[in-house]
Amino acid sequence: MSEHAFDTDGKDPATEAFVAHRNLLFTVAYEMLGSASDAEDVLQETWLRWVGVDLDTVHNQRAYLARIATRQALTRLRTLARRKESYFGPWLPEPLLTSPDVAEDVELADSASIAMLLVLETLTPVERAVFVLREVFDVGYDEIAEAVEKSPAAVRQIAHRARRHVAARRPRGTVSSREGRDALAAFQRAVETGDLQGLLDVLAPDVVALADGGGVAQAMPRPVVGTDRVARLLTGGLKRIPAGMSAEPVRINGGPALLLRDNGEIDSVVAIRVDDGLVTGLYTVRNPEKLSHLDRETVLGR
Numbered sequence: 001m002s003e004h005a006f007d008t009d010g011k012d013p014a015t016e017a018f019v020a021h022r023n024l025l026f027t028v029a030y031e032m033l034g035s036a037s038d039a040e041d042v043l044q045e046t047w048l049r050w051v052g053v054d055l056d057t058v059h060n061q062r063a064y065l066a067r068i069a070t071r072q073a074l075t076r077l078r079t080l081a082r083r084k085e086s087y088f089g090p091w092l093p094e095p096l097l098t099s100p101d102v103a104e105d106v107e108l109a110d111s112a113s114i115a116m117l118l119v120l121e122t123l124t125p126v127e128r129a130v131f132v133l134r135e136v137f138d139v140g141y142d143e144i145a146e147a148v149e150k151s152p153a154a155v156r157q158i159a160h161r162a163r164r165h166v167a168a169r170r171p172r173g174t175v176s177s178r179e180g181r182d183a184l185a186a187f188q189r190a191v192e193t194g195d196l197q198g199l200l201d202v203l204a205p206d207v208v209a210l211a212d213g214g215g216v217a218q219a220m221p222r223p224v225v226g227t228d229r230v231a232r233l234l235t236g237g238l239k240r241i242p243a244g245m246s247a248e249p250v251r252i253n254g255g256p257a258l259l260l261r262d263n264g265e266i267d268s269v270v271a272i273r274v275d276d277g278l279v280t281g282l283y284t285v286r287n288p289e290k291l292s293h294l295d296r297e298t299v300l301g302r
Contacts, residue, residue, distance in 0.1 A: 028137060031117065032120075036293045037094065037292070049072075087214065093117040094293065095291075098253060119166055122165070184272060186202050200227070207280055208280065211286065219284065245262050247260050248261070250269075253271065268285060
């Protein structure tokens, strides 16, 4: 749902408030769901409920809107879980083409990265909601308690448990833009020329390659782990880009990635995770249903 769908001439306080927080609401929903399409549906549902609220009774519009969006996202998250049970092959979040501004906000870029979203997948729905609201958007415990319908004491315990869980699995540290660019350049050279040596030099021993084709586009059916196995995969499957295929360095979910086009049409996106200067994750999304948000930048916000 585009913000252009709303009248923002200042005559409608409900519309003004919604548009003012739209980017935050989308980001909350997206980080909870890993799906931009579902996040947009959550925005629509949030709007429909928001226009029926008496604004005179709302003391904190940001928290109130976040509460509505969270409840809608929790409902949809449970539906998504059932959908993923029958998903063919690895499931990866729907990638977003993001602006340099997102990359400059280190905390936001980290929270929205493909790697982090995969970590959040390992939390329960309520844990995920509490972690996202508290750690990324600094929503108060009382407001979170209302959003997830738990007591503030219970929310504090859930937050502690979720932080500990995420800390044990999250990316190892902040990566500089230069490290990301260097690793991406090495990968791009390998794809374009078939010379893998530059990439092999930056592959971590525990590198993991995942590909999401959704049973529609050709992709690896299982994760590939380890330098040797990933190198063999690259050697066999990415020797060089075919005629008509191009690779464009972009920022996906705030991190380095390649956008691959086949005769001008988006074919896939390959996002990389870099830790301590080494490539530890390669995430390829080829499912056409997940590539619809790559023809324009998506604005994330806190």
